[in-house]
Amino acid sequence: MGCTVVAGAFWGDEGKGKVISYLALKDKVDICVRTGSVNAAHTVHFQGKRYALHMVPATFVYDKCRLLIGSGANVEVPQFLREVKETGVKDRIGVDKQTSIIEPHHSAMDKRDSYLKSIGTTGRGVGPAVQERAKRSAKLAKDVPELKPFLADVAEEVNAAIDADKIVVLEGTQGLMLSLYHGSYPYVTSRDTSAAAICSESGVGPSRVNTVLVVYKAFITRVGAGDLPGELSKEEAVRRGWFETAAGTGRERRSAPFNFDLARRVAKIHGATEAAVTKLDILYPSCKNSTSYAQLPQEAKNFIVKVEQAIAVPVTVIGTGPDALDIIDRRGYL
Ligand code: IMP
Ligand code: MG
Numbered sequence: 001m002g003c004t005v006v007a008g009a010f011w012g013d014e015g016k017g018k019v020i021s022y023l024a025l026k027d028k029v030d031i032c033v034r035t036g037s038v039n040a041a042h043t044v045h046f047q048g049k050r051y052a053l054h055m056v057p058a059t060f061v062y063d064k065c066r067l068l069i070g071s072g073a074n075v076e077v078p079q080f081l082r083e084v085k086e087t088g089v090k091d092r093i094g095v096d097k098q099t100s101i102i103e104p105h106h107s108a109m110d111k112r113d114s115y116l117k118s119i120g121t122t123g124r125g126v127g128p129a130v131q132e133r134a135k136r137s138a139k140l141a142k143d144v145p146e147l148k149p150f151l152a153d154v155a156e157e158v159n160a161a162i163d164a165d166k167i168v169v170l171e172g173t174q175g176l177m178l179s180l181y182h183g184s185y186p187y188v189t190s191r192d193t194s195a196a197a198i199c200s201e202s203g204v205g206p207s208r209v210n211t212v213l214v215v216y217k218a219f220i221t222r223v224g225a226g227d228l229p230g231e232l233s234k235e236e237a238v239r240r241g242w243f244e245t246a247a248g249t250g251r252e253r254r255s256a257p258f259n260f261d262l263a264r265r266v267a268k269i270h271g272a273t274e275a276a277v278t279k280l281d282i283l284y285p286s287c288k289n290s291t292s293y294a295q296l297p298q299e300a301k302n303f304i305v306k307v308e309q310a311i312a313v314p315v316t317v318i319g320t321g322p323d324a325l326d327i328i329d330r331r332g333y334l
Contacts, residue, residue, distance in 0.1 A: 072201025155203025187226025
């Protein structure tokens with residue numbers, strides 16, 4: 001299993017949190033590095049509780065997993081401290097000393113700036129904080145007294161774990177279509193979201209990665225402005241059961257059917273070696289909570305085969321419900 005990068009396919013909200021929490025429990029992940037920032041919320045349903053995590057890695061559900069936030073990430077200190085308390089992970093979480101800090105004036109600017117408003121940002125201050133970092137004037141984790149007990153050298157730790165054949169996950173946030181470089185610019189986030197960038201933010205070189213698991217959802221959603229090919233009306237989305245609201249901001253998500261051409265492009269740029277498809281039960285309700293591929297209805301299997309043909313890598317993980325364990329796991333069988 002070695003080192004796995006988990007990356008999002010389209011405009012985020014594919015269910016990376018759920019897939020990562022499953023991997024944590026099933027594979028007993030030793031160490032996980034979260035990238036990105038508080039604009040992303042990873043939803044985890046575990047033991048009857050729902051978590052919307054903006055900072056703490058989704059692998060926290062496995063109580064022996066070491067949790068880290070990479071040097072390329074951006075930390076909002078009050079949010080971080082709240083989540084550390086909520087998940088009870090204070091003794092096993094670390095923040096790289098060089099991770100940059102989102103300050104109150106960054107979110108104020110994100111909410112006030114009319115251009116950023118027209119992009120439909122989450123207003124969490126990530127873009128303005130990244131701007132400040134690029135200017136070389138950002139505050140870093142090592143400058144924040146509340147973060148002192150958590151400071152770590154993430155690149156050292158994660159590379160030592162890889163050297164020791166530990167099970168490592170690099171947790172991506174958002175999806176490739178929100179990438180600053182490869183997405184639907186200017187309607188994108190303020191960082192590259194590709195698998196290569198997830199490695200870079202964590203301090204892991206490309207030769208050290210064994211698996212690039214790209215997470216697709218069985219249909220597409222997007223929040224904020226920008227084109228969405230094949231977009232449905234809200235009424236149609238509700239009728240199909242595809243209507244969602246954002247885990248972080250509560251905004252309504254726009255939706256569209258799965259896009260096979262885009263899926264192919266995304267797999268190439270991420271360098272996918274495997275894929276996950278989540279929410280198959282929303283397209284085919286009889287799949288709900290299934291853990292067996294053989295028992296899926298033929299039309300659901302046909303959909304998975306069509307995805308595999310488009311992206312040219314196997315779909316090894318299939319989501320069939322919200323709980324971390326509502327998964328069909330075909331890894332090792334294909
Ligand atoms: P920002 O990342 O807050 O600057 O927002 C830029 C664009 O990325 C907006 O369209 C946001 O809705 C979108 N975005 C940022 N983070 C996420 C996410 O985690 N899920 C979905 N969309 C996101
Ligand atoms: Mg999300």
